[in-house]
Amino acid sequence: MTVTWPDLKPPSVPVATSEEAAAKVRKKAAHGLYRKILIVLMGCDGSTADMLEGIVGVRGNTLRPRLKELEAAGLILRRGPTALTSSGRRAFVWSVSDRVLRDGLPR
Helix, strand or coil, rough: CCCCCCCCCCCCCCCCHHHHHHHHHHHHHHHHHHHHHHHHCCCCCCHHHHHHHHHHCHHHCHHHHHHHHHCCCCCCCEEEEEECCCCCCCCEEECCCCCHHHHHCCC
């Protein structure tokens, strides 16, 4: 079964510049950052956002909203135990959903 990218919508406010920026992020991220995140998570038992920052190569302020968008789309989820971040705090571990494991990456 071919899985297509859901209509992932980065947050914006009803102002032309904000909506324009969100549209650019959506278009760019769907073919780049979302895919990178999913590929990394498919290759491991899960990762914190802190770990993903270093692997994917983006800052947390860019990464964390994308994680929430992927979660809202049912492509990733927070599973089981937490892990320690580089600062020693506990954080959720993100994993790909069973849907992604079964059907593969969206196209």
